[in-house]
Amino acid sequence: MASLDDLKPGVDPDRPVHIVFVGAGAVGCFYASRLHHPTHNIHVSLTARSNYKALTENGVRLQTHTFGDYTFRPDHVFPSVTAAAAGSRQWDYIIVTTKALPDRSDDSALIAPLVGPNSCIVLIQNGVGVEQPYRARFPTNPIVSAVTIISAEQTSPGTIRQNRWTRIHLGPYSNSASFSSPSSNTPAYPRGDDTTGALLPTGASASASTASSQPAASSNPTDNDDDEHSPTAILQRTGAHRAALLSDWWTRLGQIRDVDLAADEIALQTVRWHKLCINAAFNPSAVLSGGRGNADMVRDAELRAHLAGVMREIWAAAPRILGREFPGYMAGPEKILKSTERNVGSKPSMLLDWEGGRPMEVEVILGNPVRIARARGVEMPRLQTVYALVRSLQEVREGKKAREKGKL
Template identity: 30%
Template structure:
């Protein structure tokens, strides 16, 4: 953390410029931290743009009132386009990773020659299309451990946690990652830098690929119901994710599955983000969270029959929901 970031309001001219694409609950939360940390924060916020332009974000949080007014609010990425200039210092992409969304094409208009791209998104193998489309741009992969939800247009409730694990994709910690983590820390929530961010992505996926789809297929069940109903199945699913991670060159420590189950058991019952999306009729991140794991397993011929069954059923269920 530099002295600059400790006195952000006095240094507006030198403030890094951040553009957040997809400012839902998670995007707005990290936008608020970056704003507190001294960044100039602009957002692309489709449905909430009008409200946010008029009133800013209202963000209730255990950290205090994180409400803030972005410097600029755009309805589209085109409206935030660089016009050929250097672009924002950071473009933070915090949209859901869905099949029918070309994320690289989405952000292209706003990626300038000086822009580092920051992904705050769930899933496995989600960096590759961005890295391929912008080979020159520093690419920071971020994994959010945060409970936050949008309660109304422009209104976000930060419920718990908030840690962002981040590092360069595919590995290492470059200067852009360091500066971004320092901004977060100045904003009140230290980021955790890692030089093996893909390993960290697999670590989170061990939980996500099991609990998220299972909660949907169980009709929107919460964590406690899943654990009480079939902990052995959760364990089998999580172990298969570990097997795939190892085959991909990201071995995870042996007791991860048991520790993860134990910590979930100790938490209050809660519904996964995919269960909430499902219950609200929103599209699911099926491929990012589960499909890409199954495809990685197929590349290595790692047996994942439990995950494969879960995946087939989740796709069928999602198709029925969409129909």
């Protein structure tokens, strides 16, 4: 019986492949539905919270622009990670599609009960630096980093509408997005009660002290590249293999036509930084401008100049951080601004979270890129200013809510 690591893309497994999605929102449910193929021995399960009852009773009802309407019935639906970890099943892939809020919780600790020695961790999340807590806690497990461009929403518990796009980029991760300097392996996530500017997120201190005793990957992904037995080379090789299997299953079996398998680790991080050009400019600016939508902002001369300044700063910094220029086919700041003029009525996710009173992805979209750049000797003053203002805005509102709650 072949092991998962012996499989080649295009060859169906002759043993069960067990995949669990942590996060049963719109993105997670859509990609899970295109990966579940029991007739090919690929079995996908979900962990769910608010929509657990609907998913167990009716499965996932999908209304899609690309594949029509259908119902996805997962192998199992679990009410928690603890429930998914119970029993003897070994998870080959743990795919995380939750919102990335490292200043609130350490999601690497959340999935720890699911991770075995042969598990691959897949992160379909916004921002940059999302991989680092997982690498610190699981130094020898392969990690696949994924960037998606999809328009999907959960219109009611268990009902998912996919409006446009299905593109997903996949690539291996060893340690290229570390935001520690070469002399430090401790990432910093400032919090509202942080007076030093270097506190870890809740639970992260345990990550540093309880991580596996196996040797961690080099803090520099290019270290020992010529040594195929180095920790970095092994992580890149195993991560690339696992990414290739996922790409094949989503493409050949799931019929998603725009699955992009990155040539290498830096190619995938380049995609993350390109998406950041858009997210780090439009998301916080929509909040700071008082709730203006994307098209509305680019039609205002001063706001357009501000957006262009943030994007150009990232566009110039990313090659210095990654050691590689953006490919010519990727849209630059001016083209992005021009295309956004037609995006009437669109509100970025950070604004929707702000209006809904939910935590915003401040750290992975703003704080992490500033820290990663600074660790490499690159300053981004525009982005740092935006980060400081949005972070403060959120802290002030949460402090006010806490005081009002205390008076009740």
